[in-house]
Amino acid sequence: QVQLQESGPGLVKPSQTLSLTCTVSGGSISSGYYYWTWIRQPAGKGLEWIGRVYTGGTTNYHPSLKSRVTVSIDTSNNQFSLNLSSVTAADTAVYYCARKSAGLPFDYWGQGTLVTVSS
Amino acid sequence: EIVLTQSPGTLSLSPGERATLSCRASQSVTSPYLAWYQQKPGQAPRLLFYGASSRAAGIADRFSGSGSGTEFTLTISRLEPEDSAVYYCHQYESSPQSFGQGTKLEIK
Numbered sequence: 001q002v003q004l005q006e007s008g009p010g011l012v013k014p015s016q017t018l019s020l021t022c023t024v025s026g027g028s029i030s031s032g033y034y035y036w037t038w039i040r041q042p043a044g045k046g047l048e049w050i051g052r053v054y055t056g057g058t059t060n061y062h063p064s065l066k067s068r069v070t071v072s073i074d075t076s077n078n079q080f081s082l083n084l085s086s087v088t089a090a091d092t093a094v095y096y097c098a099r100k101s102a103g104l105p106f107d108y109w110g111q112g113t114l115v116t117v118s119s
Numbered sequence: 120e121i122v123l124t125q126s127p128g129t130l131s132l133s134p135g136e137r138a139t140l141s142c143r144a145s146q147s148v149t150s151p152y153l154a155w156y157q158q159k160p161g162q163a164p165r166l167l168f169y170g171a172s173s174r175a176a177g178i179a180d181r182f183s184g185s186g187s188g189t190e191f192t193l194t195i196s197r198l199e200p201e202d203s204a205v206y207y208c209h210q211y212e213s214s215p216q217s218f219g220q221g222t223k224l225e226i227k
């Protein structure tokens with residue numbers, strides 16, 4: 001059974017970089033053809049797709065965040081990561097990591113981690 | 120970007136009743152790469168349907184998905200108290216992927 005677990009600071013200061021890691025267990029992150037994805041959800045609001053990294057390393061980002069986002073994969077540690085620079089209060093949200101395969105939606109999700117941007 | 124609009128915003132029904140949730144897309148979602156998720160407070164979304172009408176593993180047959188093009192529907196028959204949640208549609212056909220704003224289902 002694949003499991004995903006987010007980790008990282010719960011509090012980030014404005015203008016700094018938000019960094020989160022998603023650790024994948026129950027399977028190798030480099031086997032199969034999957035899109036390892038970050039999604040966020042502000043309190044009481046809907047879901048926003050942030051970006052993804054393909055097993056082979058190709059990345060795609062939401063156009064509204066593209067200038068500030070980097071998603072990368074670390075196959076040696078079975079992890080993938082999110083860096084979001086120049087954060088503001090608007091970036092305060094629960095951040096989820098999730099797995100997607102071609103032609104299918106997100107089948108496995110992490111439990112989510114709350115990141116608050118505040119001084 | 121494909122914009123998904125869900126209606127109604129909130130639905131309040133009694134156990135045993137039938138719920139009909141709508142998701143309208145601003146452009147046609149072919150294939151169709153349209154999914155539905157259920158999210159309960161403090162939990163991650165749970166996949167209910169993919170391909171508009173294919174039920175995910177472990178999902179009760181009281182749940183059904185249908186639709187094509189720009190109009191999609193999630194139907195829940197014989198509502199149970201545990202169906203209380205927010206339901207989201209999601210298009211994964213084109214980038215950036217997008218979600219509807221959600222329909223909150225309350226069981227009286």
